Amino acid sequence: MSAAGDDAIMRLEGVGVSFPQRRGLGRQALLHAVNDVSFSLQRGEVVALVGESGSGKSTLGRAAIRVTRPTAGTIWFEGRDITALGRAELRPLRRRMQLIFQDPYGSLNPRIRIGEAIAEGIRLHGLARGDLRERVARALDGVGLRPEIAERLPAALSGGQRQRVAIARALAVEPSVVVADEPTSALDVSVQAEIIDLLKTLQGAHELAMLFISHDLRVVKDISDRVMVLYLGHVVEIGPTRRVFSAPAHPYTEALLRSVPRHPGAAAGTPIVLEGEPPNPMAPPSGCVFHPRCPHALPECRTADMRHRPVAPGHGTACIRTDLSLDAGGARR
Amino acid sequence: MSAALIRLRRNPALAIGSVLALCIAVVALFPGLFAPRSPVAIDMGRALQPPSAAFWFGTDHVGRDIFSRVVHGARVTLGIVGGSLALSALIGGLSGMVAGYLRGLTDLVSGQFIAVILSFPPIFLGVMITGILGSNVANLVLALAVVYLPLFFRAARSAAMVECARPYVEAAQVLGLGDGRVVFRHLLPNVVPAILTQYIILFPLALQIQAALGFLGLGVQPPTPDWGASLQESKDYVLFASWTAIFPGLALIVSSLAVILIGRGLQSRD
Numbered sequence: 001m002s003a004a005g006d007d008a009i010m011r012l013e014g015v016g017v018s019f020p021q022r023r024g025l026g027r028q029a030l031l032h033a034v035n036d037v038s039f040s041l042q043r044g045e046v047v048a049l050v051g052e053s054g055s056g057k058s059t060l061g062r063a064a065i066r067v068t069r070p071t072a073g074t075i076w077f078e079g080r081d082i083t084a085l086g087r088a089e090l091r092p093l094r095r096r097m098q099l100i101f102q103d104p105y106g107s108l109n110p111r112i113r114i115g116e117a118i119a120e121g122i123r124l125h126g127l128a129r130g131d132l133r134e135r136v137a138r139a140l141d142g143v144g145l146r147p148e149i150a151e152r153l154p155a156a157l158s159g160g161q162r163q164r165v166a167i168a169r170a171l172a173v174e175p176s177v178v179v180a181d182e183p184t185s186a187l188d189v190s191v192q193a194e195i196i197d198l199l200k201t202l203q204g205a206h207e208l209a210m211l212f213i214s215h216d217l218r219v220v221k222d223i224s225d226r227v228m229v230l231y232l233g234h235v236v237e238i239g240p241t242r243r244v245f246s247a248p249a250h251p252y253t254e255a256l257l258r259s260v261p262r263h264p265g266a267a268a269g270t271p272i273v274l275e276g277e278p279p280n281p282m283a284p285p286s287g288c289v290f291h292p293r294c295p296h297a298l299p300e301c302r303t304a305d306m307r308h309r310p311v312a313p314g315h316g317t318a319c320i321r322t323d324l325s326l327d328a329g330g331a332r333r
Numbered sequence: 334m335s336a337a338l339i340r341l342r343r344n345p346a347l348a349i350g351s352v353l354a355l356c357i358a359v360v361a362l363f364p365g366l367f368a369p370r371s372p373v374a375i376d377m378g379r380a381l382q383p384p385s386a387a388f389w390f391g392t393d394h395v396g397r398d399i400f401s402r403v404v405h406g407a408r409v410t411l412g413i414v415g416g417s418l419a420l421s422a423l424i425g426g427l428s429g430m431v432a433g434y435l436r437g438l439t440d441l442v443s444g445q446f447i448a449v450i451l452s453f454p455p456i457f458l459g460v461m462i463t464g465i466l467g468s469n470v471a472n473l474v475l476a477l478a479v480v481y482l483p484l485f486f487r488a489a490r491s492a493a494m495v496e497c498a499r500p501y502v503e504a505a506q507v508l509g510l511g512d513g514r515v516v517f518r519h520l521l522p523n524v525v526p527a528i529l530t531q532y533i534i535l536f537p538l539a540l541q542i543q544a545a546l547g548f549l550g551l552g553v554q555p556p557t558p559d560w561g562a563s564l565q566e567s568k569d570y571v572l573f574a575s576w577t578a579i580f581p582g583l584a585l586i587v588s589s590l591a592v593i594l595i596g597r598g599l600q601s602r603d
Contacts, residue, residue, distance in 0.1 A: 091509045124514075169504075
């Protein structure tokens with residue numbers, strides 16, 4: 001899956017996103033939300049972006065499909081450089097790159113009927129082969145909803161149903177890349193698993209490449225082929241999910257994995273409590289951005305760069321320490 | 334239907350306002366059914382008669398039946414106010430919505446233009462426009478529309494900005510819809526309530542300004558039975574023939590009240 005073969009549907013090289021922030025009178029500073037991210041996404045592959053709130057995972061996901069514009073680096077999509085395309089040039093590509101929103105209560109227009117919401121994209125991109133109603137019914141069926149729902153307004157639907165509709169709408173235009181931005185975090189726990197299962201099924205059936213943004217590591221382990229761990233806008237570790245979960249190569253990943261609550265009786269692992277708060281992204285620490293909170297930090301970490309070093313095929317870390325033996329604790333199960 | 338009735342019973346302001354407005358609307362639409370006489374027929378022989386069984390609201394200084402004038406005036410006065418506010422809502426609402434959606438230079442330029450209009454007091458602006466362009470119905474409608482344009486613009490702009498912050502707008506853009514479709518298909522239905530609210534709030538105010546302009550002789554010209562113009566014509570007789578002023582004035586008050594009650598009723602709903 002992570003072979004270097006050029007089945008890559010999307011490739012990011014040195015992508016950075018920064019936002020100008022006004023500080024006081026006239027002074028401007030840049031908030032670097034995402035720094036120097038490079039990776040590629042293969043056809044049918046699920047890459048998870050994990051990290052705390054504010055780590056830049058949503059910003060990165062949105063920049064990748066050009067919902068926002070990156071301020072550095074290059075994005076290749078289906079062999080084409082889409083980094084600097086304008087809105088009009090992007091419009092035909094929108095069909096191939098879709099976004100599933102976090103909040104199904106806000107992402108559906110309260111005054112547009114479900115059927116129309118789904119039909120809109122199909123019609124816009126000229127995909128209505130045959131009967132549009134039938135297309136909509138099929139899209140609804142694909143996410144396990146009955147066709148009658150097409151006549152309803154979003155207010156008449158539950159959160160889980162709405163998220164199914166949002167998924168149906170995104171997939172109805174037959175995208176090849178989907179960014180799922182925390183698609184379950186606004187839902188009841190009982191519904192989350194259903195939505196994840198649905199996404200997994202659809203992802204497999206349509207051979208979708210997916211960027212799955214989440215802070216729920218259990219879900220990530222379940223759905224993704226590879227994981228990218230973000231901290232303060234930097235990718236600190238990237239690798240195959242199974243490997244990262246069993247043999248993390250970055251102290252931050254280790255801390256994240258150890259913080260996952262475990263079932264009673266699972267292998268014991270002491271949670272690592274990180275000291276302090278994530279630093280202010282406007283004034284990131286020097287060197288390795290994680291060093292002020294890292295339990296394994298050395299003096300060199302204050303000046304180390306964040307360049308990745310390989311620890312295994314397809315597995316890289318930004319940590320300079322090669323002498324650590326990190327333990328994922330019970331999350332390994 | 335019964336659900337609507339129950340809702341009205343729980344909300345007396347809305348119920349009373351709606352019934353009043355309905356009655357006024359019927360009168361305004363079919364004045365011929367209610368007015369016993371012509372609103373413009375002069376008969377000096379029966380000038381300034383007090384209210385009686387024959388002339389319910391009395392007669393004015395040239396013997397016209399005030400009841401008939403008030404009934405026919407409903408269409409004139411309310412039509413001008415309603416029409417000019419609708420024009421104002423259409424232009425101000427649409428431009429405000431677009432400015433709130435696009436932001437940037439469009440927003441800045443139109444916002445400054447709106448601020449210029451807003452810097453004039455409404456009555457002064459009304460006097461200026463009708464005074465310069467001439468007193469006729471078309472210019473009066475234009476004046477009222479311009480006076481209230483900024484308020485519709487601002488209401489629509491802020492509503493559009495609130496809606497744009499909600500993910501469905503971004504979702505529509507991500508789907509690949511162009512700005513036009515996003516604005517008119519997605520934004521518009523969610524901005525219309527704010528524009529309607531503004532319409533209801535402004536209706537009594539516009540009615541007052543319209544009457545004031547009529548009173549200043551800058552609105553509808555005699556002998557058209559406009560309520561404000563009727564007040565103006567009554568001003569020389571009001572001390573000894575108060576009915577000439579009271580009934581057109583009451584018509585203005587009751588109409589304003591009806592709209593205010595509806596507004597209050599809608600506000601307190603849920």
